[in-house]
Amino acid sequence: MVAIVDSINLRPKGLGVRHVQTLLLFMAMFLAYSMRVNISMAIVDMTNKKNDTYFDWSYSIQSMILSSFFWGYVVLQIPGGILARRFGGKVLITISVSVNSLISLLMPILAQAGGWQMVLVCRTLQGLTQAFVFPSMHHLVSQWVPLEEKGTLTTIIYAGAQLGIALQLIAAGFLAEAWGWQAIFYTDGALGLIWTIVYLFIGASGPEDSKCISAEESLYIRTSLGRVGEPKMLKTPWSKILLCLPFWAAVVGHCGQNWGFFTLMTEMPTYMAKVLGMDLKQNGELSSLPYLAMYALSFPMGIMTDVIVRRKWLSVSNTRKLSNTIGLWGPAVALIGLSYIPEGNMTLAVLMLTVSVGVNAGQYTGYMLVLNDLAPNFSANLMGVSNFFANIISIIAPLVCGGIIQDESDPGEWRKVFFLASAVYFFTNLFFILFATSERQSWNEEEDNDIETKEQEIKEK
Numbered sequence: 387m388v389a390i391v392d393s394i395n396l397r398p399k400g401l402g403v404r405h406v407q408t409l410l411l412f413m414a415m416f417l418a419y420s421m422r423v424n425i426s427m428a429i430v431d432m433t434n435k436k437n438d439t440y441f442d443w444s445y446s447i448q449s450m451i452l453s454s455f456f457w458g459y460v461v462l463q464i465p466g467g468i469l470a471r472r473f474g475g476k477v478l479i480t481i482s483v484s485v486n487s488l489i490s491l492l493m494p495i496l497a498q499a500g501g502w503q504m505v506l507v508c509r510t511l512q513g514l515t516q517a518f519v520f521p522s523m524h525h526l527v528s529q530w531v532p533l534e535e536k537g538t539l540t541t542i543i544y545a546g547a548q549l550g551i552a553l554q555l556i557a558a559g560f561l562a563e564a565w566g567w568q569a570i571f572y573t574d575g576a577l578g579l580i581w582t583i584v585y586l587f588i589g590a591s592g593p594e595d596s597k598c599i600s601a602e603e604s605l606y607i608r609t610s611l612g613r614v615g616e617p618k619m620l621k622t623p624w625s626k627i628l629l630c631l632p633f634w635a636a637v638v639g640h641c642g643q644n645w646g647f648f649t650l651m652t653e654m655p656t657y658m659a660k661v662l663g664m665d666l667k668q669n670g671e672l673s674s675l676p677y678l679a680m681y682a683l684s685f686p687m688g689i690m691t692d693v694i695v696r697r698k699w700l701s702v703s704n705t706r707k708l709s710n711t712i713g714l715w716g717p718a719v720a721l722i723g724l725s726y727i728p729e730g731n732m733t734l735a736v737l738m739l740t741v742s743v744g745v746n747a748g749q750y751t752g753y754m755l756v757l758n759d760l761a762p763n764f765s766a767n768l769m770g771v772s773n774f775f776a777n778i779i780s781i782i783a784p785l786v787c788g789g790i791i792q793d794e795s796d797p798g799e800w801r802k803v804f805f806l807a808s809a810v811y812f813f814t815n816l817f818f819i820l821f822a823t824s825e826r827q828s829w830n831e832e833e834d835n836d837i838e839t840k841e842q843e844i845k846e847k
Contacts, residue, residue, distance in 0.1 A: 397532075397606055403599040404607060407530050408539045410585050411523060414479050415546030417578045418519050420554040421486045424570050425509065426452060427558035431567035432497070439498070439566070447502050453781070454506045458513030460777045466521040467770025471622070474591030475526035475766070478518040480582060485515040487578025494568040520773050525766035528758050529592035532610035534696055536758070541688025541750045545681050548747075552677035611762060612826075622767055626829040633760055633768060635821035639710055639753035640776040642814025643746070646717055648780045649787060649807045650676075650742060661797050675736065679744030687712070691751040702824040706756050710818055713748025718811035720745070725797075725804040752818075759824035763831075783807075 429448055432441050443451075470478050489508050496504045523543065531539045554574075561569040590596035593604040627633060687709060694705045720742040727735050757768045790806070791799045 397534075398600070398603050402603045403593070403596055404530050404532070404535075404539070404603065406588065406598075407526070407590065407596075408542055410581075410589055411479070411526060411543045412546040413581050414483055414585070415519070415523065415543060416550040416553075417483055417574070417581055418486065418516055419547040419550035421490050421512065421574050421578065422455060422516060423551050423554050424490070424558060424574055425455075425505075427555060428562070428567045428570045431562040437566070439568075441497070441502065443502050451502060451505055451509060454509040455513040455516075456777060456781055458510040458515075459517050460513075460774060460781070462514055462517035463521065463774035463777065464767075464770045466518045467525075467767040468622070470518070470522040470525040470766035470770075471764065474595070475522035475529070476585075476589050476591040476595075478522035479526065480585060480589070482515045482518040482522070483578050483585075484582040486512050487575045487582065489575075490571045490578065491575030493571040493575075517773075521766040521770040524754075524758060524769035526591065528611070528762040528765040530607065532607050534610065535692065536755060537688040537691035537695070537751050538685075539688075540755060540758075541684045541747075544750050544754065545684040545747070548677045548681040548684070552674040552681060555674040555677070620763055622764060623829040626827075627761075627764065627767065627771070630760070630827060630829075631821050632756070632823045632825075632827075635818050636753040636756045636760070636768075637772045637775055638814050639714070639749075639756075639818035639822065640772045641779045642714055642810050642818075643749050643753070644776040644779045645783045645810045645814075646714070646721070646807045647743075647746060648783050649803065650717075650721075650739070661795060661800055672736065676740045676743030679740045680747045683744050684747035684750055687747050688751055691755075702759065703822070706752055706759070706824050707819050707822060709748045709750075709755075710752025710822075711748070711815055713746050713750075713752050714811045714815035714818075716745035716748065717742045718808040721804040721808045721811075725801040753822070756822050756824055759826070761827050761830035
């Protein structure tokens with residue numbers, strides 16, 4: 387707690403370089419997620435026979451293209467965490483956004499030249515490089531964001547993902563109608579390359595690497611994070627990480643979040659079409675509402691957690707648990723309500739869907755910050771491992787839903803899916819509440835790593 391008091395006294399007035407970095411990282415998340423989901427809207431127009439340029443792809447091929455992103459995405463999660471610590475978050479996030487942007491720019495040409503097979507390769511490559519996004523982002527947050535500002539600034543950064551999804555869903559329809567589906571990819575690619583050029587000049591892996599930051603602001607950030615002195619590369623204590631129960635509590639919370647979120651994202655359009663008689667997938671503006679709600683709610687959630695920590699109403703650990711409970715148990719209740727909405731009640735269905743996704747914003751200041759709180763020096767590694775398991779869940783959840791639902795128009799079968807998602811939300815968050823903590827782990831510190839190394843040297847002698 388001493389570090390918080392000291393850093394508050396050192397806190398510079400007004401905006402600083404850390405806020406510029408926050409804006410840049412927000413845009414990185416925005417663009418990464420825009421390019422992640424653009425194919426889901428573009429493929430509708432790409433396979434429209436009314437267009438001059440279209441592809442006669444079967445539904446199974448389209449499904450394979452839509453899922454191919456995650457084939458690459460899962461593979462490099464853990465290596466991404468290791469690379470982020472070794473080379474810094476700036477290098478990897480730049481690679482991720484720039485490569486995705488180049489592929490987006492080339493996608494229309496490559497699709498016409500190589501067909502669905504080439505699109506499959508492109509999406510897999512985009513997934514591979516986007517595997518760096520969360521580990522590198524988590525590493526950058528651990529270097530740039532002071533403890534007492536972590537809720538607000540971290541939320542701004544990660545909420546860029548939801549705004550990227552929402553605006554992509556809205557803009558894609560207008561772009562395709564005005565200039566064809568190719569414009570979706572060209573727009574994303576051009577914006578991504580502009581961001582890359584700007585970030586190369588003014589982005590930095592941490593305050594120690596920034597050429598623009600004042601000595602006052604740098605001291606404030608490093609004091610708040612307990613990082614006064616020259617940064618050193620520490621050996622990753624994998625054995626201690628893997629035996630850390632609070633870490634696995636955060637992983638379980640992450641997996642529960644992904645089960646529910648991807649169940650909603652992949653299955654809800656079908657539910658709306660078959661049970662409620664409405665096709666949300668064809669209406670980008672309406673489909674974007676839940677993600678806009680999540681984006682909007684993320685800010686009061688982030689501010690709330692900062693206020694609670696500053697005024698010491700709750701401990702940091704309990705503040706994270708409160709946020710995560712809102713983010714997971716809120717959707718659990720809303721999903722149960724959604725399953726009992728009468729057929730044809732579109733307004734109430736959209737409202738419950740919006741609530742389900744919107745209050746999920748609590749996860750940004752829940753398990754995600756615990757992964758940072760436990761060991762800031764190894765936050766990229768922790769996020770890499772956590773994201774690896776959570777994204778396996780992202781692939782499994784829709785498959786389980788498909789196995790449960792035999793008749794897509796039967797509300798009873800959908801009710802089973804919603805109750806299963808609610809149960810996963812409930813029990814994973816319960817595990818998080820029982821075993822998670824934000825207390826800094828001893829193996830985060832250099833001294834412990836030095837002791838471990840010396841003990842090993844003694845054994846070898």
